[in-house]
Amino acid sequence: MIGIRQIELEIMRYDPEKDEEPHFQTYSVPCREDWAILDAINYVKDELDTTLAYRWSCHMMVCGSCGMMVNGEPSLTCKTFVRDLPDKVRIEPLENFPIERDLVVVLDDVMQKLHQVKPYIIRKDPPPKDKEFTQSRVDLSKFKQLTMCINCMCCYAACPQYGLDKNFIGPAALSLAHRYNLDSRDQGKSERLNILADHDGVWECSFVGACSEVCPKHVDPAAALQQMKIDGAIEWWKQKLGMTGEKS
Amino acid sequence: MEHIKADVVIVGAGGGGLRAAIAIAEKNPDLEVALISKVYPMRSHTCAAEGGAAGVKTADDSLQMHFDDTVGGGDWLSDQDVVEHFVEQAPRELVQLEHWGCPWSREDDGSVAVRPFGGMKKKRTWYAADKSGFHILHTLFQTSLQFPSIKRYDEYFALDLLHKDGKCRGVVAMEMRSGRFFHFNSPVVLMATGGGGQVFPFTTNGAVKTGDGMAMAYRAGVPLKDMEFVQYHPTGLPGTGILLTEGCRGEGGILVNKNGYRYLQDYGMGPETPVGETVLKTMELGPRDRLSQAFWHEQKKGNTIETPWGECVMLDMRHLGEKKINERLPLVRELASSYVGHDPVTDPVPVRPVIHFMMGGIDCNLKGETRMPGLFALGETACSGLHGANRLGSNSLTDLLVSGKLTADTACEYAKTAGGSADDPALTAQAEAIVTGIRELLQQSGGDESISGIRREMRTSLEEGAGIYRDEKGAVTTCEKVAELRKRYVNIEVNDKSNVFNTDLQSALELRNLLVVAETVAEASLQRRESRGAHQRLDYTERDDVNFLKHSLCFRQPDDRPRVEWSEVTITRSQPGVRDYSGDKK
Numbered sequence: 001m002i003g004i005r006q007i008e009l010e011i012m013r014y015d016p017e018k019d020e021e022p023h024f025q026t027y028s029v030p031c032r033e034d035w036a037i038l039d040a041i042n043y044v045k046d047e048l049d050t051t052l053a054y055r056w057s058c059h060m061m062v063c064g065s066c067g068m069m070v071n072g073e074p075s076l077t078c079k080t081f082v083r084d085l086p087d088k089v090r091i092e093p094l095e096n097f098p099i100e101r102d103l104v105v106v107l108d109d110v111m112q113k114l115h116q117v118k119p120y121i122i123r124k125d126p127p128p129k130d131k132e133f134t135q136s137r138v139d140l141s142k143f144k145q146l147t148m149c150i151n152c153m154c155c156y157a158a159c160p161q162y163g164l165d166k167n168f169i170g171p172a173a174l175s176l177a178h179r180y181n182l183d184s185r186d187q188g189k190s191e192r193l194n195i196l197a198d199h200d201g202v203w204e205c206s207f208v209g210a211c212s213e214v215c216p217k218h219v220d221p222a223a224a225l226q227q228m229k230i231d232g233a234i235e236w237w238k239q240k241l242g243m244t245g246e247k248s
Numbered sequence: 249m250e251h252i253k254a255d256v257v258i259v260g261a262g263g264g265g266l267r268a269a270i271a272i273a274e275k276n277p278d279l280e281v282a283l284i285s286k287v288y289p290m291r292s293h294t295c296a297a298e299g300g301a302a303g304v305k306t307a308d309d310s311l312q313m314h315f316d317d318t319v320g321g322g323d324w325l326s327d328q329d330v331v332e333h334f335v336e337q338a339p340r341e342l343v344q345l346e347h348w349g350c351p352w353s354r355e356d357d358g359s360v361a362v363r364p365f366g367g368m369k370k371k372r373t374w375y376a377a378d379k380s381g382f383h384i385l386h387t388l389f390q391t392s393l394q395f396p397s398i399k400r401y402d403e404y405f406a407l408d409l410l411h412k413d414g415k416c417r418g419v420v421a422m423e424m425r426s427g428r429f430f431h432f433n434s435p436v437v438l439m440a441t442g443g444g445g446q447v448f449p450f451t452t453n454g455a456v457k458t459g460d461g462m463a464m465a466y467r468a469g470v471p472l473k474d475m476e477f478v479q480y481h482p483t484g485l486p487g488t489g490i491l492l493t494e495g496c497r498g499e500g501g502i503l504v505n506k507n508g509y510r511y512l513q514d515y516g517m518g519p520e521t522p523v524g525e526t527v528l529k530t531m532e533l534g535p536r537d538r539l540s541q542a543f544w545h546e547q548k549k550g551n552t553i554e555t556p557w558g559e560c561v562m563l564d565m566r567h568l569g570e571k572k573i574n575e576r577l578p579l580v581r582e583l584a585s586s587y588v589g590h591d592p593v594t595d596p597v598p599v600r601p602v603i604h605f606m607m608g609g610i611d612c613n614l615k616g617e618t619r620m621p622g623l624f625a626l627g628e629t630a631c632s633g634l635h636g637a638n639r640l641g642s643n644s645l646t647d648l649l650v651s652g653k654l655t656a657d658t659a660c661e662y663a664k665t666a667g668g669s670a671d672d673p674a675l676t677a678q679a680e681a682i683v684t685g686i687r688e689l690l691q692q693s694g695g696d697e698s699i700s701g702i703r704r705e706m707r708t709s710l711e712e713g714a715g716i717y718r719d720e721k722g723a724v725t726t727c728e729k730v731a732e733l734r735k736r737y738v739n740i741e742v743n744d745k746s747n748v749f750n751t752d753l754q755s756a757l758e759l760r761n762l763l764v765v766a767e768t769v770a771e772a773s774l775q776r777r778e779s780r781g782a783h784q785r786l787d788y789t790e791r792d793d794v795n796f797l798k799h800s801l802c803f804r805q806p807d808d809r810p811r812v813e814w815s816e817v818t819i820t821r822s823q824p825g826v827r828d829y830s831g832d833k834k
Contacts, residue, residue: 002556015746034487034556034587046700050752051744055291057454060490060583062382063291079586100425101749107288111402119390121349132346134358140351147351147383151290176390183349 003033007082009040011052012092014099022099024090025049031082037089038066038077041103054103061216064150067094067157068103074154076216094157110153113169117177117195122188139184146179146224148217155211155221167200171211171221174202178224181231193235202228249420249683250430253669254282254399256659257419257434259406259461261285262292263381263645264627265440266388267652268659273395276660282432284401284421286456286754289389293442293454294648297381298493298579300373301645303338305362309370311335316822318643321367321535322607322636323781323791324824325474325799325817330614330634332820334643334650341649342374350387351376353576363576364498364526365642367535367829371528373642378493378579381645404430405754406460408682409437409468409623410675415666416468416622417675420682424754427747429686431679435622435666436659439465440652443606443628444765446758449707451603452484452491461629463761465610466768470618471801471813473631475765476772476783477607479639480716482539484602486557488587492580492599494641496592497532499576500524501565503539504596505551511561515542517829524567530831537638537782538829540601544716553598557588560598569593601716605644606765607635607782608772611801611815616655622666624659626651633799633818637781690753695741699755702733702740706759706766709733714773719786723774730766731809737763768802768810775812776800793824 007029014022027048029040038056045052056066059078066077069092071085097105127133155171156162162170177196181189196202205225212222256272258265261283269283285292304314314335319326342360346352352360353375365373376383392398403424410418410431418433444459445451466472482503483492497503502523505511510531513520517534521527532539543561546552552559565573565580570593573581577592584590590597609631616624616632625631627648634647706729713726737760744752778792779785797817802810 016748017746034589036587045751050699050742050755051746053744053749053751055287057287057291057456058293058296059454059488060296061586062295062379062579063293063454064295065287065291081586101746104749106425111288114390115393118394120394121347121391127347130340130343132343132352132360135354136358137354137356139358140354144351147386148379150295150382151288180349185347185349 004030005033005082005087007031007040008088009044010088010090011044011103013102015101033083035082036078037070037080037082037085040082041077041091053101062150064152067152067154068092069095069157074157074214076152076154079216094153096157096159096163107153109166110156110170110173113173114151114176117169117173118188118192119176119180121180121183121186122191124187133185135184143179143182146175146182146219149175149219150217152216154214154216158210158214160208160210161204161206165204168204169200171225174228175219175221175224178228189235190239193232196228197232197236202232249679250428252282252430252432254432254434255279255663256436256438257282257284257432258438258440259284259419260440260442260629261289261400262440262442262627263294263385263388263648264652265438266392267649268438268440268626268656269398270388270392270395271653271656272660273397275657277397279397279660279663281398282401282434283398284404284406284419284432286403286405286460288402290386291456292385293457294385295382296452296454296491297645298378298491299365299495299498300363300375300380300642301342301384302365302368302373302640302642303342303646304335305339305360305372305374306370309372313369314338314372317368318640319636319822320825320827321640322638323827324636324797324822325780326636327633327818328820328822329818330632333614333654334634334647337650337653338646341646341653345384345387345649348387348391351383353377363495364528364533365640366494366497366533367529367640369529373498375495378495378577384645405757406464407686407757409464410678411468411620412672412674414620416620417672418669420679422686424749427750429683431676433669433675435669436663437623438655438659439610439623439625439629440627441629443609444762445603445606447707447710447762447765447769448603449711450489452481452489453603458758458761459765460758460761461625462609463764465618465623465625466764466804468620468623469804470620470623471611471803472608472768473611473799473801474608474772475606475768475802476776476800477637477781478603478714478769479536479605479607479782480540480601481604482536482543482601483563483599485583485587486555486560486598486600489602490583490587491602491604492563492584492597496563496565496577496580498526499572500526500568501563502532504562504564505546506553507551511546511551512539512542515545519831521831527831530829534829535638536641540716541784543601555598558600560600562596563599564596565592566594566596605639607631607637607639614654615658616651617658622662624655626655637783689756690742690745693741695739697736697740699740699759702737703759703762706730706733706763710766710769714769717784717786718773720774723770726770727774727809730763730770734763734767771810771812772800772802797824
């Protein structure tokens with residue numbers, strides 16, 4: 001049998017149409033020990049208070065919708081289990097983002113940043129005709145981990161630099177740029193260089209590493225950013241010296 | 249109400265909607281595309297697909313074999329012109345995705361790897377570990393960002409279609425963050441909203457999958473086709489319904505009952521194959537409908553295992569070893585360990601059949617054209633007749649690409665002749681009426697029905713009357729129950745009166761759409777008095793090609809249950825035959 005435990009959920013509420021400030025509302029939820037904390041939030045929505053607003057969909061750690069602060073930690077709520085939590089759990093919207101409503105944050109800025117880094121294959125030569133590129137497993141492994149990002153934005157909520165300066169491109173978007181830079185099929189590194197080496201790019205990162213600690217998919221943006229600093233410096237010198245440095 | 253003009257509107261920004269948007273932007277950059285989605289594109293449920301996408305790849309395979317597997321897998325209800333186009337275009341689309349950067353898994357020589365999948369005679373499933381749908385979705389989303397003619401409307405909830413003189417003329421949507429209404433004025437609308445698995449209690453489908461596009465088309469007078477064909481995936485995690493990919497079995501996982509016996513051999517899918525050796529198109533690599541039905545029989549016989557989450561069988565992958573599991577099935581390992589505490593490296597994992605996919609949907613042809621000019625459909629929300637009575641695993645991700653591309657091309661041609669999106673007072677009035685209806689729903693108070701209450705009753709009833717096995721009595725009861733719920737729906741209370749990100753209102757509107765899916769699934773299940781593919785009747789146990797080699801079409805009736813009509817199946821080169829999954833040993 002799976003046990004039931006009563007948990008006090010303190011959930012941040014904020015409706016800009018009627019609240020001047022966010023406040024907390026407490027719900028007592030009979031939680032199964034095998035539940036994710038998202039299940040408890042869904043219980044509140046279905047059984048206790050239908051007005052609660054939050055995002056969720058897949059409930060299997062892949063759609064990236066349900067990132068929230070759980071007891072102060074940026075967390076994917078479908079991946080954060082009741083069995084690992086105390087009897088009192090505080091749920092807040094992700095840090096470092098404006099609150100749209102309750103647990104829903106405004107994502108415009110990070111969506112724009114994902115766009116800004118040109119996260120797509122850029123080719124100078126045409127791809128092979130009617131067949132795939134050859135890519136060795138070693139080449140694939142150079143960027144594979146960076147493709148795992150689900151855009152849950154927990155890393156932005158954890159990032160002290162993004163907290164201070166919203167111009168900082170930030171962990172997920174920079175890692176995404178690095179993912180394409182490292183892809184043997186891509187020839188767009190120099191096009192991305194200006195964005196990344198800019199004052200809002202990789203050099204702003206203070207290497208606290210909080211992004212990697214909270215990443216539910218083990219993408220390790222912090223390591224990616226350090227690699228990018230080295231790459232950026234090399235690339236800068238190559239351009240100075242008139243070497244294109246692109247993969248063919 | 250805000251007014252937006254676009255040359256093409258696409259509703260839904262999952263794999264299909266994004267593929268269509270890119271196709272339009274590449275070929276016709278002068279056409280402005282409005283891409284409307286109720287969630288950010290990368291939240292779309294395409295992300296949850298695990299196993300892979302089918303397309304002929306190896307020298308020993310052929311388009312004919314992929315065709316035969318698909319048509320036979322669909323129990324001959326597939327429209328064969330659609331299947332022919334699909335298998336031809338599949339490899340091209342998958343290569344295109346590779347050129348766009350999809351991180352497909354690789355063979356030793358650096359070519360894209362393929363894995364075995366259920367019902368497929370050859371290895372032809374392209375995969376990116378066990379996150380294929382996720383990588384396809386993100387590749388398409390990221391690729392789409394380079395096209396300035398694609399204008400996204402993220403977190404806009406589409407409400408209903410606009411139409412005049414029998415032609416589609418746009419759609420009305422609500423911006424979630426503001427509650428403002430938008431009139432999208434366009435002669436072309438593509439529906440790419442996915443399926444409606446949320447109509448059942450136990451499903452792999454995410455919360456977003458509420459049949460919105462199907463319901464909008466249906467309310468606009470377009471029939472829903474083959475809705476009785478709902479696929480149970482044989483290996484869902486108990487409790488949550490989380491999918492464990494068919495790739496588990498493709499890589500060599502086996503299914504055993506409480507006696508440790510590989511029971512599939514008792515259901516026309518034997519003889520038993522050696523453990524760990526992959527033999528295609530038999531035993532664990534049989535089709536999903538047969539595997540799910542076998543579970544049902546095992547449960548009746550008392551051969552299933554009691555778990556804290558209900559009756560299960562065991563999916564045993566231990567013999568694959570940790571290295572292979574980590575390389576090919578890392579998500580499966582994480583999901584099984586986290587949600588049911590069984591690590592596939594050391595323990596068999598409890599599984600049971602779970603609602604996964606709708607073969608049916610908006611009635612359309614090969615090119616995505618519906619009977620309403622200007623309205624097109626693609627992907628799971630559409631029913632072009634590709635999957636017939638049972639979809640083969642890994643055909644649906646490919647379908648997003650193939651149908652996304654062809655429907656986009658067709659829609660562009662139509663857009664060029666359809667004329668502009670002229671202002672029209674009649675359409676404005678129609679849009680206003682839709683918005684008035686929503687405002688009344690939001691403002692009404694004193695209702696004595698709850699959204700979650702009606703939803704729960706609907707789901708329970710669907711499982712009882714339209715589950716793995718159906719009969720006349722159960723289906724009638726479910727049809728009546730859904731009709732009753734539809735009446736009771738008018739008395740629901742939306743407690744949240746805010747304009748800002750009102751998920752209570754959204755849930756109410758999604759429930760309205762789910763009730764459409766529910767009534768059509770139930771009615772078509774009742775009216776199809778035969779057994780075929782995923783539709784199995786205990787009272788009509790045989791396939792009946794004389795009376796039912798036909799598509800069902802459900803038409804909306806405002807004050808009554810749906811009206812069912814029948815249409816012909818297109819057969820080009822494969823006459824109905826016997827589905828044989830007994831391997832090489834006949």
